[in-house]
Protein backbone atom coordinates (compact mmCIF):
# COMPACT_ATOMS: atom_id res chain seq x y z
CA UNK A 1 0.00 0.00 0.00
CA UNK A 2 1.07 3.60 -0.64
CA UNK A 3 3.17 4.92 2.24
CA UNK A 4 3.08 8.72 2.69
CA UNK A 5 6.21 8.70 4.83
CA UNK A 6 8.39 7.20 2.10
CA UNK A 7 6.52 7.86 -1.19
CA UNK A 8 6.18 11.24 -2.91
CA UNK A 9 2.54 10.82 -3.92
CA UNK A 10 -0.01 8.04 -4.43
CA UNK A 11 0.40 6.30 -7.79
CA UNK A 12 -2.59 7.07 -10.06
CA UNK A 13 -5.13 4.60 -11.50
CA UNK A 14 -5.16 2.31 -8.45
CA UNK A 15 -8.96 2.04 -8.38
CA UNK A 16 -10.91 2.08 -5.12
CA UNK A 17 -9.78 -0.35 -2.40
CA UNK A 18 -11.86 -3.54 -2.09
CA UNK A 19 -13.83 -2.19 0.85
CA UNK A 20 -17.35 -3.04 1.92
CA UNK A 21 -18.31 0.50 0.82
CA UNK A 22 -16.95 0.04 -2.71
CA UNK A 23 -19.04 -3.15 -3.00
CA UNK A 24 -22.20 -1.05 -2.45
CA UNK A 25 -21.61 1.27 -5.43
CA UNK A 26 -23.28 0.28 -8.72
CA UNK A 27 -21.62 2.82 -11.01
CA UNK A 28 -18.62 4.99 -10.27
CA UNK A 29 -18.27 8.33 -12.07
CA UNK A 30 -15.98 8.13 -15.11
CA UNK A 31 -12.55 9.43 -14.07
CA UNK A 32 -11.35 12.41 -16.10
CA UNK A 33 -7.61 13.01 -16.16
CA UNK A 34 -6.06 16.47 -16.45
CA UNK A 35 -4.52 16.65 -19.94
CA UNK A 36 -4.10 20.38 -20.49
CA UNK A 37 -2.53 23.54 -19.13
CA UNK A 38 -5.28 25.25 -17.21
CA UNK A 39 -5.54 28.55 -15.26
CA UNK A 40 -7.75 28.99 -12.23
CA UNK A 41 -8.34 31.14 -9.13
CA UNK A 42 -7.88 28.29 -6.68
CA UNK A 43 -6.35 24.84 -7.14
CA UNK A 44 -7.19 22.16 -4.59
CA UNK A 45 -4.97 19.11 -4.15
CA UNK A 46 -7.02 16.15 -2.90
CA UNK A 47 -10.62 15.18 -3.63
CA UNK A 48 -11.75 13.94 -0.23
CA UNK A 49 -14.28 15.64 2.04
CA UNK A 50 -11.92 18.57 2.78
CA UNK A 51 -11.10 19.34 -0.85
CA UNK A 52 -14.59 18.71 -2.24
CA UNK A 53 -16.35 20.67 0.50
CA UNK A 54 -13.91 23.58 -0.01
CA UNK A 55 -14.50 23.41 -3.78
CA UNK A 56 -18.27 23.37 -3.33
CA UNK A 57 -18.29 26.34 -0.94
CA UNK A 58 -15.76 28.39 -2.94
CA UNK A 59 -17.71 27.90 -6.15
CA UNK A 60 -21.28 28.09 -4.86
CA UNK A 61 -20.96 30.72 -2.13
CA UNK A 62 -18.12 32.90 -3.41
CA UNK A 63 -18.31 32.36 -7.19
CA UNK A 64 -14.65 31.28 -7.45
CA UNK A 65 -13.14 29.37 -10.34
CA UNK A 66 -11.86 26.12 -8.79
CA UNK A 67 -9.90 23.10 -10.02
CA UNK A 68 -9.54 19.96 -7.87
CA UNK A 69 -6.90 17.35 -8.71
CA UNK A 70 -6.62 13.95 -7.09
CA UNK A 71 -3.96 11.29 -7.50
CA UNK A 72 -6.77 8.76 -7.88
CA UNK A 73 -10.54 9.24 -7.81
CA UNK A 74 -12.83 11.32 -5.57
CA UNK A 75 -13.06 9.64 -2.17
CA UNK A 76 -10.14 7.30 -2.90
CA UNK A 77 -8.33 8.41 0.29
CA UNK A 78 -9.77 8.22 3.80
CA UNK A 79 -13.05 9.79 2.74
CA UNK A 80 -14.18 6.69 0.86
CA UNK A 81 -12.80 4.09 3.25
CA UNK A 82 -13.54 5.29 6.79
CA UNK A 83 -16.07 3.81 9.21
CA UNK A 84 -18.79 6.37 8.47
CA UNK A 85 -19.16 7.70 12.05
CA UNK A 86 -20.42 11.28 11.97
CA UNK A 87 -19.06 12.46 15.33
CA UNK A 88 -18.71 15.71 17.29
CA UNK A 89 -14.95 15.83 17.45
CA UNK A 90 -11.56 15.65 15.87
CA UNK A 91 -8.00 15.29 17.08
CA UNK A 92 -7.13 13.50 20.29
CA UNK A 93 -7.76 16.16 22.95
CA UNK A 94 -10.50 15.38 25.47
CA UNK A 95 -12.73 18.13 26.80
CA UNK A 96 -10.58 18.19 29.94
CA UNK A 97 -7.37 18.50 27.88
CA UNK A 98 -8.91 21.41 25.98
CA UNK A 99 -10.01 23.17 29.16
CA UNK A 100 -6.50 22.87 30.56
CA UNK A 101 -4.94 24.10 27.33
CA UNK A 102 -7.30 26.93 26.35
CA UNK A 103 -9.64 27.57 29.29
CA UNK A 104 -13.28 26.62 29.67
CA UNK A 105 -14.80 29.17 27.33
CA UNK A 106 -12.59 28.30 24.36
CA UNK A 107 -12.98 24.56 25.03
CA UNK A 108 -16.75 24.98 24.83
CA UNK A 109 -16.35 27.11 21.68
CA UNK A 110 -14.39 24.23 20.15
CA UNK A 111 -17.07 21.75 21.16
CA UNK A 112 -19.65 24.05 19.61
CA UNK A 113 -17.66 23.88 16.38
CA UNK A 114 -17.74 20.07 16.66
CA UNK A 115 -21.53 20.09 16.99
CA UNK A 116 -21.70 22.47 14.03
CA UNK A 117 -19.60 20.05 11.99
CA UNK A 118 -22.32 17.40 12.37
CA UNK A 119 -24.87 19.94 11.16
CA UNK A 120 -22.65 20.79 8.19
CA UNK A 121 -22.72 17.13 7.06
CA UNK A 122 -26.51 17.08 7.48
CA UNK A 123 -26.74 20.26 5.44
CA UNK A 124 -24.60 18.87 2.61
CA UNK A 125 -26.67 15.66 2.54
CA UNK A 126 -29.85 17.68 2.40
CA UNK A 127 -28.73 20.27 -0.21
CA UNK A 128 -27.13 17.63 -2.43
CA UNK A 129 -29.88 15.07 -1.76
CA UNK A 130 -27.11 12.56 -1.19
CA UNK A 131 -28.36 8.99 -0.81
CA UNK A 132 -25.66 7.81 1.60
CA UNK A 133 -27.63 5.43 3.85
CA UNK A 134 -27.78 7.95 6.69
CA UNK A 135 -28.57 5.90 9.79
CA UNK A 136 -29.56 7.50 13.09
CA UNK A 137 -28.58 5.50 16.14
CA UNK A 138 -26.17 7.68 18.06
CA UNK A 139 -22.64 7.09 19.29
CA UNK A 140 -21.48 5.57 22.54
CA UNK A 141 -18.03 5.93 24.05
CA UNK A 142 -17.40 3.04 26.41
CA UNK A 143 -15.09 2.82 29.42
CA UNK A 144 -12.98 -0.31 28.91
CA UNK A 145 -11.69 -0.06 32.51
CA UNK A 146 -13.37 1.03 35.73
CA UNK A 147 -10.75 3.78 36.11
CA UNK A 148 -12.08 5.49 32.97
CA UNK A 149 -15.62 5.91 34.28
CA UNK A 150 -15.27 9.09 36.32
CA UNK A 151 -13.69 11.08 33.46
CA UNK A 152 -16.53 10.04 31.16
CA UNK A 153 -19.17 10.93 33.74
CA UNK A 154 -17.54 14.32 34.30
CA UNK A 155 -17.44 14.99 30.56
CA UNK A 156 -21.13 14.06 30.21
CA UNK A 157 -22.13 16.40 33.04
CA UNK A 158 -20.30 19.36 31.52
CA UNK A 159 -21.60 18.78 28.03
CA UNK A 160 -25.08 18.17 29.33
CA UNK A 161 -25.19 21.57 30.97
CA UNK A 162 -24.25 23.20 27.71
CA UNK A 163 -25.87 20.95 25.12
CA UNK A 164 -28.82 19.49 27.03
CA UNK A 165 -30.17 16.00 26.75
CA UNK A 166 -28.17 15.08 23.66
CA UNK A 167 -25.18 13.93 25.78
CA UNK A 168 -25.64 11.60 28.75
CA UNK A 169 -23.76 9.21 30.99
CA UNK A 170 -24.98 5.59 31.18
CA UNK A 171 -23.95 2.98 33.71
CA UNK A 172 -22.93 -0.46 32.49
CA UNK A 173 -26.30 -2.14 33.14
CA UNK A 174 -28.11 0.56 31.16
CA UNK A 175 -25.66 0.13 28.30
CA UNK A 176 -26.12 -3.65 28.22
CA UNK A 177 -29.91 -3.38 28.44
CA UNK A 178 -30.60 -0.51 26.03
CA UNK A 179 -27.58 -0.14 23.73
CA UNK A 180 -25.26 -3.11 23.37
CA UNK A 181 -24.03 -6.11 25.25
CA UNK A 182 -20.25 -6.31 25.12
CA UNK A 183 -17.56 -7.77 27.33
CA UNK A 184 -15.24 -5.66 29.51
CA UNK A 185 -17.41 -2.57 29.56
CA UNK A 186 -17.97 -0.31 32.60
CA UNK A 187 -20.42 2.34 31.43
CA UNK A 188 -20.34 4.98 28.75
CA UNK A 189 -21.31 8.36 27.41
CA UNK A 190 -23.96 8.58 24.70
CA UNK A 191 -24.37 11.26 22.01
CA UNK A 192 -27.74 11.03 20.31
CA UNK A 193 -27.00 13.59 17.54
CA UNK A 194 -24.43 11.31 15.87
CA UNK A 195 -25.33 9.19 12.89
CA UNK A 196 -23.74 6.75 10.49
CA UNK A 197 -23.30 7.06 6.73
CA UNK A 198 -21.89 5.12 3.83
CA UNK A 199 -18.74 7.29 3.59
CA UNK A 200 -17.98 6.55 -0.06
CA UNK A 201 -21.52 7.45 -1.15
CA UNK A 202 -21.11 10.65 0.86
CA UNK A 203 -17.80 11.50 -0.85
CA UNK A 204 -19.27 10.81 -4.30
CA UNK A 205 -22.19 13.07 -3.32
CA UNK A 206 -19.79 15.90 -2.40
CA UNK A 207 -18.07 15.33 -5.75
CA UNK A 208 -21.37 15.79 -7.61
CA UNK A 209 -22.14 18.92 -5.59
CA UNK A 210 -18.72 20.48 -6.26
CA UNK A 211 -19.08 19.83 -9.99
CA UNK A 212 -22.66 21.12 -10.11
CA UNK A 213 -21.46 24.31 -8.42
CA UNK A 214 -18.95 24.77 -11.26
CA UNK A 215 -15.71 23.29 -9.86
CA UNK A 216 -13.76 20.98 -12.17
CA UNK A 217 -12.52 17.75 -10.59
CA UNK A 218 -9.72 15.74 -12.23
CA UNK A 219 -8.84 12.15 -11.28
CA UNK A 220 -5.64 10.13 -11.71
CA UNK A 221 -3.71 13.41 -11.71
CA UNK A 222 -1.20 13.44 -8.84
CA UNK A 223 0.71 16.66 -8.31
CA UNK A 224 4.30 15.62 -8.95
CA UNK A 225 5.90 19.08 -8.96
CA UNK A 226 4.98 22.44 -7.41
CA UNK A 227 6.67 25.66 -8.46
CA UNK A 228 5.93 29.18 -7.28
CA UNK A 229 6.73 32.04 -9.66
CA UNK A 230 5.93 35.35 -7.97
CA UNK A 231 2.34 35.05 -6.82
CA UNK A 232 1.50 32.24 -9.21
CA UNK A 233 1.60 28.55 -8.32
CA UNK A 234 2.29 25.98 -11.03
CA UNK A 235 1.23 22.43 -10.23
CA UNK A 236 2.43 19.72 -12.57
CA UNK A 237 0.59 16.41 -13.03
CA UNK A 238 1.69 13.55 -15.34
CA UNK A 239 -0.20 14.97 -18.34
CA UNK A 240 -1.14 18.51 -17.40
CA UNK A 241 -0.48 21.68 -15.46
CA UNK A 242 -2.57 23.97 -13.27
CA UNK A 243 -1.70 27.63 -12.81
CA UNK A 244 -3.41 29.12 -9.75
CA UNK A 245 -3.38 32.22 -7.57
CA UNK A 246 -4.09 30.15 -4.49
CA UNK A 247 -3.60 26.49 -3.57
CA UNK A 248 -5.37 24.42 -0.94
CA UNK A 249 -3.58 21.33 0.34
CA UNK A 250 -6.36 18.84 1.16
CA UNK A 251 -4.33 15.65 1.24
CA UNK A 252 -4.49 14.96 5.02
CA UNK A 253 -3.10 11.47 5.87
CA UNK A 254 -2.18 10.89 2.19
CA UNK A 255 0.21 13.89 2.03
CA UNK A 256 3.36 12.52 0.39
CA UNK A 257 6.85 13.22 1.64
CA UNK A 258 7.76 15.90 -0.92
CA UNK A 259 4.48 17.72 -1.57
CA UNK A 260 5.41 21.12 -0.12
CA UNK A 261 7.68 22.49 2.61
CA UNK A 262 4.67 24.18 4.24
CA UNK A 263 3.42 20.83 5.51
CA UNK A 264 6.72 18.97 5.63
CA UNK A 265 7.17 17.05 8.92
CA UNK A 266 4.04 18.63 10.36
CA UNK A 267 1.91 15.52 10.27
CA UNK A 268 2.43 11.83 10.83
CA UNK A 269 0.51 9.22 8.80
CA UNK A 270 -0.86 6.45 11.00
CA UNK A 271 -2.69 3.44 9.59
CA UNK A 272 -6.17 2.45 10.70
CA UNK A 273 -7.77 -0.81 9.49
CA UNK A 274 -11.27 -2.22 9.29
CA UNK A 275 -12.88 -5.66 9.07
CA UNK A 276 -16.52 -6.31 8.18
CA UNK A 277 -18.33 -9.55 9.07
CA UNK A 278 -20.98 -11.43 7.15
CA UNK A 279 -24.54 -10.37 8.15
CA UNK A 280 -25.36 -11.56 11.68
CA UNK A 281 -28.18 -14.06 12.18
CA UNK A 282 -31.01 -13.50 14.66
CA UNK A 283 -29.31 -15.37 17.52
CA UNK A 284 -26.09 -13.41 17.08
CA UNK A 285 -28.00 -10.14 16.94
CA UNK A 286 -29.91 -11.04 20.10
CA UNK A 287 -26.75 -11.93 21.99
CA UNK A 288 -24.91 -8.70 21.24
CA UNK A 289 -28.15 -6.69 21.62
CA UNK A 290 -26.68 -3.83 19.59
CA UNK A 291 -29.28 -1.22 18.76
CA UNK A 292 -29.98 -0.38 15.14
CA UNK A 293 -27.46 2.08 13.76
CA UNK A 294 -25.46 2.32 17.01
CA UNK A 295 -21.78 3.24 16.71
CA UNK A 296 -19.31 2.59 19.51
CA UNK A 297 -15.73 3.27 20.47
CA UNK A 298 -13.81 2.42 23.62
CA UNK A 299 -11.39 4.36 25.81
CA UNK A 300 -8.31 2.24 25.02
CA UNK A 301 -5.16 4.09 24.00
CA UNK A 302 -5.41 2.20 20.73
CA UNK A 303 -9.14 2.42 20.34
CA UNK A 304 -11.48 -0.12 18.81
CA UNK A 305 -14.49 1.29 16.97
CA UNK A 306 -17.51 -0.62 15.73
CA UNK A 307 -20.99 -0.24 14.32
CA UNK A 308 -23.92 -2.33 13.24
CA UNK A 309 -24.37 -1.76 9.51
CA UNK A 310 -27.83 -1.47 7.93
CA UNK A 311 -27.56 -5.05 6.56
CA UNK A 312 -26.69 -6.43 10.05
CA UNK A 313 -22.95 -6.84 9.54
CA UNK A 314 -20.52 -5.64 12.17
CA UNK A 315 -17.86 -3.20 11.05
CA UNK A 316 -14.91 -3.32 13.45
CA UNK A 317 -11.83 -1.08 13.24
CA UNK A 318 -8.60 -0.35 15.06
CA UNK A 319 -4.91 0.28 14.54
CA UNK A 320 -3.25 -1.03 11.39
CA UNK A 321 0.33 -1.83 10.43
CA UNK A 322 3.12 0.67 10.95
CA UNK A 323 4.40 0.63 7.36
CA UNK A 324 2.38 0.70 4.14
CA UNK A 325 4.10 -2.40 2.77
CA UNK A 326 2.73 -4.45 5.71
CA UNK A 327 -0.88 -3.25 5.43
CA UNK A 328 -2.29 -6.51 4.10
CA UNK A 329 -0.38 -8.89 6.36
CA UNK A 330 -2.61 -11.51 7.98
CA UNK A 331 -1.39 -10.45 11.43
CA UNK A 332 -3.15 -7.08 11.05
CA UNK A 333 -6.46 -8.70 10.21
CA UNK A 334 -5.93 -11.20 13.06
CA UNK A 335 -5.41 -8.36 15.58
CA UNK A 336 -8.80 -6.93 14.65
CA UNK A 337 -10.49 -10.33 14.76
CA UNK A 338 -9.07 -10.83 18.28
CA UNK A 339 -10.44 -7.41 19.24
CA UNK A 340 -13.85 -8.22 17.77
CA UNK A 341 -14.02 -11.54 19.62
CA UNK A 342 -12.90 -9.98 22.90
CA UNK A 343 -15.58 -7.30 22.55
CA UNK A 344 -18.36 -9.61 21.34
CA UNK A 345 -17.53 -13.17 22.50
CA UNK A 346 -20.75 -14.41 20.82
CA UNK A 347 -19.18 -13.65 17.43
CA UNK A 348 -16.21 -16.04 17.81
CA UNK A 349 -15.03 -17.39 14.45
CA UNK A 350 -17.55 -15.41 12.42
CA UNK A 351 -16.67 -15.06 8.71
CA UNK A 352 -15.00 -11.83 7.67
CA UNK A 353 -16.10 -10.53 4.27
CA UNK A 354 -13.91 -7.41 3.91
CA UNK A 355 -10.63 -6.04 5.24
CA UNK A 356 -8.97 -2.77 4.25
CA UNK A 357 -6.81 0.05 5.61
CA UNK A 358 -6.22 3.78 5.26
CA UNK A 359 -3.95 6.57 6.55
CA UNK A 360 -5.08 9.03 9.18
CA UNK A 361 -3.07 12.14 9.93
CA UNK A 362 -1.72 12.62 13.47
CA UNK A 363 -0.25 15.92 14.63
CA UNK A 364 2.35 16.74 17.24
CA UNK A 365 -0.09 18.54 19.54
CA UNK A 366 -3.11 16.33 18.81
CA UNK A 367 -5.42 18.74 17.02
CA UNK A 368 -5.76 19.82 13.37
CA UNK A 369 -5.17 23.21 11.79
CA UNK A 370 -6.96 25.11 9.07
CA UNK A 371 -4.12 27.40 8.13
CA UNK A 372 -3.36 30.10 5.56
CA UNK A 373 0.30 30.99 5.00
CA UNK A 374 0.51 34.76 5.02
CA UNK A 375 0.98 36.39 1.59
CA UNK A 376 1.73 33.06 -0.07
CA UNK A 377 -1.71 31.98 -1.30
CA UNK A 378 -1.18 28.57 0.34
CA UNK A 379 -3.81 27.06 2.61
CA UNK A 380 -4.25 23.69 4.25
CA UNK A 381 -6.50 21.77 6.57
CA UNK A 382 -5.16 18.55 8.02
CA UNK A 383 -4.32 16.57 11.12
CA UNK A 384 -7.74 15.21 12.06
CA UNK A 385 -6.08 12.32 13.97
CA UNK A 386 -8.54 9.64 12.88
CA UNK A 387 -11.73 11.55 13.45
CA UNK A 388 -12.34 13.88 10.56
CA UNK A 389 -15.49 12.95 8.68
CA UNK A 390 -17.68 15.72 10.07
CA UNK A 391 -14.85 18.11 10.89
CA UNK A 392 -13.31 17.97 7.39
CA UNK A 393 -16.68 18.83 5.87
CA UNK A 394 -16.87 21.97 8.01
CA UNK A 395 -13.14 22.57 7.46
CA UNK A 396 -13.79 22.83 3.70
CA UNK A 397 -16.32 25.56 4.43
CA UNK A 398 -13.91 27.27 6.86
CA UNK A 399 -11.13 27.18 4.23
CA UNK A 400 -13.45 28.93 1.78
CA UNK A 401 -14.26 31.54 4.43
CA UNK A 402 -10.63 31.95 5.34
CA UNK A 403 -9.80 32.75 1.69
CA UNK A 404 -12.81 34.90 0.83
CA UNK A 405 -14.14 36.29 4.11
CA UNK A 406 -11.60 35.71 6.90
CA UNK A 407 -13.28 38.19 9.25
CA UNK A 408 -16.29 35.84 9.44
CA UNK A 409 -14.33 33.04 11.17
CA UNK A 410 -15.15 32.46 14.84
CA UNK A 411 -12.36 33.00 17.35
CA UNK A 412 -10.97 29.45 17.71
CA UNK A 413 -7.50 27.86 17.96
CA UNK A 414 -7.80 25.90 14.68
CA UNK A 415 -6.74 28.83 12.49
CA UNK A 416 -4.56 30.77 14.93
CA UNK A 417 -1.27 28.94 14.31
CA UNK A 418 0.30 26.56 11.78
CA UNK A 419 0.76 22.86 12.53
CA UNK A 420 3.91 22.50 14.64
CA UNK A 421 6.78 20.40 13.27
CA UNK A 422 7.52 17.03 14.85
CA UNK A 423 10.88 17.07 16.61
CA UNK A 424 13.09 14.04 15.82
CA UNK A 425 10.91 13.45 12.80
CA UNK A 426 12.89 10.50 11.47
CA UNK A 427 12.22 8.60 14.71
CA UNK A 428 8.43 8.87 14.54
CA UNK A 429 7.89 5.26 13.52
CA UNK A 430 10.23 3.95 16.18
CA UNK A 431 8.20 5.99 18.66
CA UNK A 432 4.94 4.60 17.26
CA UNK A 433 6.16 0.99 17.67
CA UNK A 434 7.08 1.74 21.28
CA UNK A 435 3.71 3.43 21.84
CA UNK A 436 1.84 0.40 20.48
CA UNK A 437 3.88 -1.92 22.71
CA UNK A 438 3.13 0.15 25.83
CA UNK A 439 -0.53 0.60 24.85
CA UNK A 440 -1.08 -3.12 24.37
CA UNK A 441 0.37 -3.84 27.83
CA UNK A 442 -1.73 -1.08 29.47
CA UNK A 443 -4.91 -2.17 27.69
Ligand SMILES: Cc1cc2nc3c(=O)[nH]c(=O)nc-3n(C[C@H](O)[C@H](O)[C@H](O)COP(=O)(O)OP(=O)(O)OC[C@H]3O[C@@H](n4cnc5c(N)ncnc54)[C@H](O)[C@@H]3O)c2cc1C
Pocket residue numbers: 008009010045046047048049050051069070071072073074075076077078079080081082083084085086087221222223224250251252253254255256259271272273274317357358359360384385386387388389390391392
Ligand atom coordinates in the same frame (compact mmCIF):
# COMPACT_ATOMS: atom_id res chain seq x y z
C1 LIG B 1 -9.94 3.15 8.50
C2 LIG B 1 -10.38 4.56 8.82
C3 LIG B 1 -11.58 4.77 9.51
C4 LIG B 1 -11.99 6.07 9.81
N1 LIG B 1 -13.22 6.25 10.38
C5 LIG B 1 -13.67 7.49 10.64
C6 LIG B 1 -14.98 7.70 11.15
O1 LIG B 1 -15.77 6.77 11.28
N2 LIG B 1 -15.36 8.97 11.48
C7 LIG B 1 -14.51 10.02 11.32
O2 LIG B 1 -14.87 11.15 11.70
N3 LIG B 1 -13.29 9.87 10.74
C8 LIG B 1 -12.87 8.64 10.37
N4 LIG B 1 -11.66 8.47 9.75
C9 LIG B 1 -10.90 9.67 9.35
C10 LIG B 1 -11.57 10.37 8.14
O3 LIG B 1 -11.87 9.43 7.16
C11 LIG B 1 -10.63 11.45 7.58
O4 LIG B 1 -10.31 12.35 8.62
C12 LIG B 1 -11.25 12.25 6.44
O5 LIG B 1 -11.81 11.41 5.47
C13 LIG B 1 -10.17 13.13 5.81
O6 LIG B 1 -10.66 13.65 4.61
P1 LIG B 1 -9.70 14.49 3.67
O7 LIG B 1 -10.52 14.96 2.54
O8 LIG B 1 -9.00 15.53 4.45
O9 LIG B 1 -8.58 13.46 3.19
P2 LIG B 1 -8.69 12.18 2.25
O10 LIG B 1 -10.08 11.73 2.08
O11 LIG B 1 -7.71 11.19 2.76
O12 LIG B 1 -8.24 12.72 0.83
C14 LIG B 1 -6.91 13.03 0.52
C15 LIG B 1 -6.75 12.86 -0.99
O13 LIG B 1 -5.51 13.47 -1.37
C16 LIG B 1 -5.07 12.80 -2.52
N5 LIG B 1 -3.65 13.12 -2.74
C17 LIG B 1 -2.59 12.87 -1.93
N6 LIG B 1 -1.45 13.32 -2.49
C18 LIG B 1 -1.79 13.88 -3.68
C19 LIG B 1 -1.06 14.52 -4.72
N7 LIG B 1 0.27 14.67 -4.66
N8 LIG B 1 -1.73 14.96 -5.81
C20 LIG B 1 -3.08 14.82 -5.90
N9 LIG B 1 -3.82 14.22 -4.93
C21 LIG B 1 -3.18 13.75 -3.84
C22 LIG B 1 -5.34 11.34 -2.23
O14 LIG B 1 -5.42 10.60 -3.42
C23 LIG B 1 -6.67 11.41 -1.46
O15 LIG B 1 -7.78 11.10 -2.26
C24 LIG B 1 -11.19 7.18 9.44
C25 LIG B 1 -10.01 6.97 8.74
C26 LIG B 1 -9.61 5.67 8.42
C27 LIG B 1 -8.33 5.45 7.65
